[in-house]
Amino acid sequence: MVKTVVIVGAGFTGLPTAHKLLIYTAPKVTEKLKVILVSPNSHFYWNLAAVRGVIPGAIPDEQLFFPIADAFSRYPSENFEFVLGKADRLVLENNTVLVAVNDGSTREIVFDQLVIASGSTIRGDLPFKPLGTHENTVNALHLLQKEILNAASITIAGAGATGVETAGEIAAAYGNKKEITLICAGDKVLHTSDVLPSVSQTVENDLKKLGVKAIYNTKVETSTKESSGQTKLVLSSGESLTTDLYLPLFGIQLNTGWLPPNILDEAGNVQLDSNMRVKGATNVWGIGDVGNLEPKQVTSTDAQIIDLAENLDCVLTGRESQVKEHKIADKKMIFITLGKSYATGQISWWKVWGWLVAYIKGRKIFVDSAPSYVSGKELRHKPM
Numbered sequence: 208m209v210k211t212v213v214i215v216g217a218g219f220t221g222l223p224t225a226h227k228l229l230i231y232t233a234p235k236v237t238e239k240l241k242v243i244l245v246s247p248n249s250h251f252y253w254n255l256a257a258v259r260g261v262i263p264g265a266i267p268d269e270q271l272f273f274p275i276a277d278a279f280s281r282y283p284s285e286n287f288e289f290v291l292g293k294a295d296r297l298v299l300e301n302n303t304v305l306v307a308v309n310d311g312s313t314r315e316i317v318f319d320q321l322v323i324a325s326g327s328t329i330r331g332d333l334p335f336k337p338l339g340t341h342e343n344t345v346n347a348l349h350l351l352q353k354e355i356l357n358a359a360s361i362t363i364a365g366a367g368a369t370g371v372e373t374a375g376e377i378a379a380a381y382g383n384k385k386e387i388t389l390i391c392a393g394d395k396v397l398h399t400s401d402v403l404p405s406v407s408q409t410v411e412n413d414l415k416k417l418g419v420k421a422i423y424n425t426k427v428e429t430s431t432k433e434s435s436g437q438t439k440l441v442l443s444s445g446e447s448l449t450t451d452l453y454l455p456l457f458g459i460q461l462n463t464g465w466l467p468p469n470i471l472d473e474a475g476n477v478q479l480d481s482n483m484r485v486k487g488a489t490n491v492w493g494i495g496d497v498g499n500l501e502p503k504q505v506t507s508t509d510a511q512i513i514d515l516a517e518n519l520d521c522v523l524t525g526r527e528s529q530v531k532e533h534k535i536a537d538k539k540m541i542f543i544t545l546g547k548s549y550a551t552g553q554i555s556w557w558k559v560w561g562w563l564v565a566y567i568k569g570r571k572i573f574v575d576s577a578p579s580y581v582s583g584k585e586l587r588h589k590p591m
Contacts, residue, residue, distance in 0.1 A: 208238045213318040215294045217246035219508050220495035221324030226583030227516035229282050235524050247293040250341040251581045256572035257335040258372040262380045263352040270574045273581040294465045320490050325462040327496040330455045358451035364427045365457030366391035375545025378417035389421045401539045403553050413549040481532040483515050506540045509586045544569040
């Protein structure tokens, strides 16, 4: 009898989890293992490089997008199936996922084990993460590239990693040809307790060198598109400003609307136990942004993938008692690049040399490692 594992989401966690099950677990399952990967997007989006990819001509599409079907072509059809569609509803009592297939049909998929890896999106349908289909994402990316090219003024709200890197990348690419404003909710950029003050200060100094204007202790209250094509922003300070292009890069929106409310917390996160199982379920698991176990950072994904794949291996090969707890990352790792020359970062409570971060990340933003990741040859920092 075939054991079916359904993985909803083919992003940075779902896709490599599928590879690991097919490479290591499938040969050990006596009955036969079938992995079904569900995604509305036909291509994997290496959105780690989106902060530079939004700049016209900076990174070719073929270095950002990779066909998912090609990445799994080496596996037998009896072990793997790729369903191009969006998960619409989970029926826990029937172990069934309802999928709105991209061709307009609806499919019911019954599972023995389910992995929820549906990820998140950025506010305002900005293409810093996948936007449904591949065509939707690419079209949105090309549109934003044109808007950035044509804008004389660009205002970015959100001084987390995505916001500061986007501001820095645009400033590095265009110099003083564009007026770039970064709106920060706190009194500094990267305003979280686990970021070293020296790292925040270095980023602020580099942004200033690049000509980026920062506004602190301020939030955008409302944004209104005007007939001129510009956007009027009303700020929490009571002031307003008008900008050619507004990019709201604060926070994310979880893709968990298809899930039963009783497995979600108030913020929409999937409630997981320490083994990465959905609380109250025995055969449903969560990984990546959807989960509530640790911060939603790509630096955490390698460990999550390894632990989840091992736990699924235990369950599928009759070793349920060996399922183990996922160890939460106990040290901060962040690399910030602002173009190819300015960079800084930290590992745990140590500040990393800027030149080293620029060499490791700033040159290519890891696009050179994307093909191996997508094809299942290696994780980001560990072997597959």
